[in-house]
Amino acid sequence: MNVQEFIREQVTTHPIVLFMKGTPQFPQCGFSAAVVQVLKQSGVTQVAAMNVLESDELRQGIKEYSNWPTIPQLYINGEFVGGCDIVKEMFENGELQQMLADAGVAGEA
Amino acid sequence: MNTIDELKRRLEALTPISIDIVDESALHARHPGARAGGGHYRLTIVSERFRGAGRVARHRMVFDAVGDLMQGRIHALPMNALTPEEAGKPTNKESR
Numbered sequence: 001m002n003v004q005e006f007i008r009e010q011v012t013t014h015p016i017v018l019f020m021k022g023t024p025q026f027p028q029c030g031f032s033a034a035v036v037q038v039l040k041q042s043g044v045t046q047v048a049a050m051n052v053l054e055s056d057e058l059r060q061g062i063k064e065y066s067n068w069p070t071i072p073q074l075y076i077n078g079e080f081v082g083g084c085d086i087v088k089e090m091f092e093n094g095e096l097q098q099m100l101a102d103a104g105v106a107g108e109a
Numbered sequence: 110m111n112t113i114d115e116l117k118r119r120l121e122a123l124t125p126i127s128i129d130i131v132d133e134s135a136l137h138a139r140h141p142g143a144r145a146g147g148g149h150y151r152l153t154i155v156s157e158r159f160r161g162a163g164r165v166a167r168h169r170m171v172f173d174a175v176g177d178l179m180q181g182r183i184h185a186l187p188m189n190a191l192t193p194e195e196a197g198k199p200t201n202k203e204s205r
Contacts, residue, residue, distance in 0.1 A: 031185065069172050069179035070186065085187050086164045 003061035011075040014048035015105040019062045020072040024049050031084035032072045038091045039074075042100055077103050112148055112182050120154060122174045126193055129153040147184030154188065155196040164190075 001009070011017045016039070022028030024036045024047060039047055052059035052071055063069055066080045074081045076099060081087060090096035110118070113130050120128055134148040152171070159167045167190035172179060175186065 031187070067169070080165070082165055082168070085189075086168065089164065 003057050004065055007058075007061055007065045010048060010050065012078045015077055015103060016044060016046065016100075017048045017050065017075040018072060019050045019052055019058075019075075021051070021053050023051055028053060029071075031070075034084050035072045035074060035087050038087055038096065042091060042097050044100060044105065046105070076100065076105065112178070113150065116150065116152075116175065116178065116183070119174050119176060119178065120152075120171070123154065123156045123158050123170060125154050125156045127153075127155045127196070147182055149185040149187075150183060152186055152188040153191070153196075155191045155193055157193065159190050160192045 018024075018032075018035060018039070020027065020029070020032035020035065022032060027033035027036055036047075036049075050058065050062075052062060059071070062071065062073060066073055068080065068083065070083050072084055072087075074083075074087050081096075081099070082090070087096060090099070113132060116130060117128055129152070131151040132148060133151050136149065154171065158170065162170065168188065171186070171188060171190055175183065179186070
């Protein structure tokens with residue numbers, strides 16, 4: 001399985017996937033930490049978190065997969081949602097919570 | 110050319126009404142996620158081109174314009190990509 005196939009499998013078999021630097025417990029980047037925080041505040045309890053610092057292949061591969069040059073990257077039900085700015089903005093105006101509810105992956109925060 | 114000037118030059122492709130770039134590299138120096146180097150720049154850009162485009166599409170337009178700077182000199186580019194109305198600026202078309 002190449003890295004693109006691996007990524008496709010991850011984002012299609014887990015409802016919420018976050019490609020990030022570090023782990024949800026120990027984020028290694030402020031932008032990644034911010035997305036983890038927003039997901040928690042949205043009532044998300046199950047996130048498949050992929051630490052790109054553990055694999056240069058994954059770190060490059062995810063940028064190619066989404067044609068998006070930065071990390072973190074959030075996927076909900078296989079769909080690329082955005083990076084830190086977008087996720088935060090969607091949280092602030094309630095769109096993220098709605099999207100999570102529509103996807104059936106989070107209760108009310 | 111320094112990175113901010115180069116960034117501005119490339120963003121001209123989006124015919125911006127205004128561009129504001131803040132170098133935040135110092136805030137992020139030495140953190141583990143930034144070990145590959147590259148600067149952090151916070152961008153606010155206002156352009157008619159963003160009209161009708163969603164958030165992801167707007168960011169992609171910016172990333173496309175910035176091109177390979179994202180692979181080296183720029184590590185992070187948090188941004189606000191706004192239409193003139195969203196930015197509260199008069200548009201070119203506006204007449205009084």
